[in-house]
Amino acid sequence: MTLELKATIAERHLDVSLSVGPAETLAVMGPNGAGKSTLVQIVAGLLKPDAGQATLGARTLFRTGPAPLWLPPHARGVGLLAQDPLLFPHLSVLDNVAFGPRSKGLGRAESSAVARHWLGEVDALELAARRPAQLSGGQAQRVALARALATDPELLLLDEPMAALDINSAPFLRSLLKRVLAGRRAIIVTHHVLDALMLADRIIVMDRGRIVESGPTAAVLAHPRSSFAASLAGLNVLTGSVTGTSVQTADAGLVAGRLTGGFAGAGTPADGGTEGLAAFPPSAVSVFLAPPQGSPRNCFPVAVTELEPHGDHIRVRAGRLAADISPAAMADLGLEPGSAVFFVVKAAEVAIYPA
Ligand SMILES: Nc1ncnc2c1ncn2[C@@H]1O[C@H](COP(=O)(O)OP(=O)(O)OP(=O)(O)O)[C@@H](O)[C@H]1O
Numbered sequence: 001m002t003l004e005l006k007a008t009i010a011e012r013h014l015d016v017s018l019s020v021g022p023a024e025t026l027a028v029m030g031p032n033g034a035g036k037s038t039l040v041q042i043v044a045g046l047l048k049p050d051a052g053q054a055t056l057g058a059r060t061l062f063r064t065g066p067a068p069l070w071l072p073p074h075a076r077g078v079g080l081l082a083q084d085p086l087l088f089p090h091l092s093v094l095d096n097v098a099f100g101p102r103s104k105g106l107g108r109a110e111s112s113a114v115a116r117h118w119l120g121e122v123d124a125l126e127l128a129a130r131r132p133a134q135l136s137g138g139q140a141q142r143v144a145l146a147r148a149l150a151t152d153p154e155l156l157l158l159d160e161p162m163a164a165l166d167i168n169s170a171p172f173l174r175s176l177l178k179r180v181l182a183g184r185r186a187i188i189v190t191h192h193v194l195d196a197l198m199l200a201d202r203i204i205v206m207d208r209g210r211i212v213e214s215g216p217t218a219a220v221l222a223h224p225r226s227s228f229a230a231s232l233a234g235l236n237v238l239t240g241s242v243t244g245t246s247v248q249t250a251d252a253g254l255v256a257g258r259l260t261g262g263f264a265g266a267g268t269p270a271d272g273g274t275e276g277l278a279a280f281p282p283s284a285v286s287v288f289l290a291p292p293q294g295s296p297r298n299c300f301p302v303a304v305t306e307l308e309p310h311g312d313h314i315r316v317r318a319g320r321l322a323a324d325i326s327p328a329a330m331a332d333l334g335l336e337p338g339s340a341v342f343f344v345v346k347a348a349e350v351a352i353y354p355a
Contacts, residue, residue, distance in 0.1 A: 001022050001056070001057035001058075001154070002019050002020065002021055002022065002055075002057070003018075003019060003020040003043070003054070003055070003056050003155055003185065004018075004019045004053075004054065004055050005017065005018055005019070005042070005043060005052070005053075005054040005061075006052045006053055006054070007039075007042050007049035007051070007052030007054070008049055008050055008051050008052055009038065009042075009047075009049050009050050009209075010050055012035060012038055012209060013035075013208055013209035014035045014038055014039070014049070014209040015209055015210055016035070016039055016206070016209070016210070016211055017211075018204060018211065018214075020155070020185055020187060021185070022185055023183045023184065023185060024185055024186075024201050024202060025181050025184070025185070025186040025187075025188060025199055025200045025201050025202075026186070026187045026188070026200060026201070026202050026203070026204060027188050027189075027190055027195065027196035027199065027200035027202070027203040027204070027217060028040075028187060028188065028189045028190075028203075028204055028206060029189075029190060029191070029193075029196060029203060029204070029205050029206070029228070029229075029232065030205050030206035030207050030212075030228055031207060031228055033208075034206040034207050034208065034209070035206050035208075035209040035210075036159075036189045036206055037159055037189065038209075039187075039189075039206070040080070040157050040159045040187065040189055042054075043061070043076075043078060043155070043157060043187065044073055044076070044078055044080045044157055045061065045062070045070075045071060045072055045073035045076050045078070046073060048062070048070065049062075049064070050064070051064045051065075052064060053065075056076065056077060056078070056154055056155060057154065059071070059076075059077065061076050061078075074103065076155075077153055077154040077155065078153050078154070078155045078156075078157060079148035079149065079151055079153030079155070079156045079157065080148060080156075080157045080158075080159070081141075081144055081145055081148045081156070081157070081158045081159070081161045082159045082160075082161070083159060083160045083161065083163045083164045084164065085132070085137075085140040085141050085143065085144035086144065087132040087135075087140060087143060087144060087147070088132070089131065089132050089133060090131075091131075091132075092128065092129055092130065092131060093119070093124070093127045093128050093129070093130050093131075093132070093135070093143050094112060094115050094116070094119070094128040094129065095115075096132070096143060096147055097114075097115035097118055097119055097143065097146045097147045097150050098111040098112050098114065098115035098150070099147065100147060100148075100150045100151035101114045101115065101150055101151065103151075104151065114150050115128075115146070115150055116128065117150075118146035118147075118149045118150045119143070119146050121146065121149065121179075121180065122142040122143070122145050122146045122149075122176055122180075123142065123176070124139060124142045124143055124146060127139055127143065136169070137164060137165055137166065137169060138165050138166070138168075138169025138170075138172060138173060141161060141162075141164075141165060141169070141173055142173065142176065145161070145173070145176065145177070145180070149180060154185060155185050155186065155187070156181070156184060156185070156186040156187075157186070157187050158177070158186060158187070158188040158189065158190075159189045160189050160190060160191065161173065161177070161188070162174060162190070162192070162195065163191070174195065174198065174199070177199055178198060178199060181199055186199075188200060193221065193232045193235055194235075194279065194351070194353075196217050196221075197217055197218070197221070197237070197277065197279060197353050198353050200217050201216065201217065202214065202215065202216055202217060203215065203216075203217045203220050203221075205220070205226050205228050205229050207226065207228060212226040212228070213226045213228075213229050218237055218239055218277055221235065221237050235279055235280070235281055235282075236278075236279065236280050236281070236282065236285070236320070236321050236322060237277055237278070237279050238251065238252050238255055238277060238278045238279075238320070239275070239276070239277045240255070240275075240276070240277070240278070241274065241275060241276065242259075242274045242275070242276035242352060245257060245258060245259055245347070245352065246352075247276055247277065247278040247352055249278070251319075251320065252300050252321070253300075255278040255298055255350060256298055256347040256350065257278050257280070257347050257349075257350030257351060257352040258347065258348060258350065258351065258352065259352050276352055276353060277352070277353050278350050278351070278352050278353075279350070279351050279352075279353060280345050280349050280350045280351065281324075281349075282310075282315060282322040282323050282324040283313075283324045284345050284346070284349035284350075285321070285322070285323035285324070285343050285344065285345045286323070286325070286343075286344045286345070287316055287323050287325055287329070287333060287335070287341050287342070287343060287344075288341065288342045288344055289333060289341060289342070290342065291342050291344075292342075292344060297344050297345060297346050297347065298344065298345045298346075298347060298350065299342050299343070299344050300318075300321060300342065300343040300344075301340070301341075301342055302318035302319065302321060302340075302341060302342070302343050303318060303319075303338060303339065303340055303341075304316055304317070304318050304335055304336065304337055304338060304339040304341060305317050305318055305319055305337060306337060307330070307335060307336070307337065310324060312326075312327075313325060313326060313327075314326070314327055314330045316330070316335060316341075318341070318343060321343055323343050
C-alpha cells in the first residue's frame, strides 16, 4: 500500500509527483517558497490542486478530470502536525486527543482509553486534565502529536513540527518522533538536515515547485546534485556499522561519537554492529599538520582537495570530509590542494544516528 501523488498548481508553479511506501518516512527539504507546505496541504486535503490525483492504498484522496473526486481532510486517513499545535482551546488535553477517535464513532470510554494510550506514548499523560492554555509550547506540540496519532492515520504529515519550539524542547520531540515514526508512513517537512538524517529513510529536495533531487537521505547528502542539497551537505556524514558509541566506516576507520536521540540499537562487535552513520559539522573539525599526541579525539589523515571561502571562514575539503577554519589558520598552516593534513574532531561533536 503506497501513497501515490501527482499534482500541479499553476499559480504556485507547483508540479510534483511522488510516492511513499507503507513504512517509509520521507523528508521534504528545500529553500523558502519551494512548495513544501503547499505539498503537505494538498495531501492533507486543505488545498485543491488544479490537476492531479492521489491514492493512499485503495483509497482515492482526490482526482481531477472527467470524474473528479475530493475526499475531505477527515476522511483521508491522514494526520497532520504543523508548526502550530492548533489544539481546541476549550477542551481538556484528554478531550483534544479523544476528539479524533470520537469522530470516528468510538464510544466515550473507548475514545478516552485511546487518548490515554497516545498521551502515554508522548510522555504527556500527566497533562490530561489541563487546558491547552496551561501547556508550554513543547507540551502542546506533544499533545498535538498524540492527537494526530490517536486517529490511527495511514499517513502522518509533519510540517516543520519542531520549528516553533525552543532549543530545550526540540530534542525531546525529535526523539519522540524517532520512536513513533518507526515502521509508520510519514512525510516530514524540515529545514534541518539532522532531522532528515535522524527521522527519514528518504529525502526529496524541492525548488521552485519541482522535485529536484530524491534518494536515500545519506546518499543524497553524500553525493548532492542540487545546489541546495550541496549546501546542506556541508555536514560531514560517514556511514558504517555502529558498535557501542563508535561507527566503523569503510573510508575513515573507526569514528567515536555520542549516540543521539533515542537510538539504543548499538550492536556488539560480534554481531557486526548496527548500520548507522556519524555526522559532524565542518566547524567542529580542526586541521593539524601532525597528529595531536595523546588526545582522545578522532584523527583522520587526509589530503586537501579544495579550499573555498565560506562566510568568514575557509572551507577545507578533503574528499568527503570538510573543515571550516579561519583565514589566519589557513595562512599559518600554509594549506593548498594536495597538502597532507590531519582532520581532528572531538567525539563529543560527533552525532551517531541510525542509517
Ligand atoms: N496562500 C497562498 N496563496 C498564494 N500563493 C501562496 C500561498 N502560500 C504560498 N504561496 C506561494 O506558493 C509557493 C510555495 O510556497 P510554500 O509555502 O509551499 O513554500 P515552502 O517551501 O513551504 O516555504 P517555507 O520554507 O518558507 O515554508 C510560493 O511561491 C508562495 O509564495
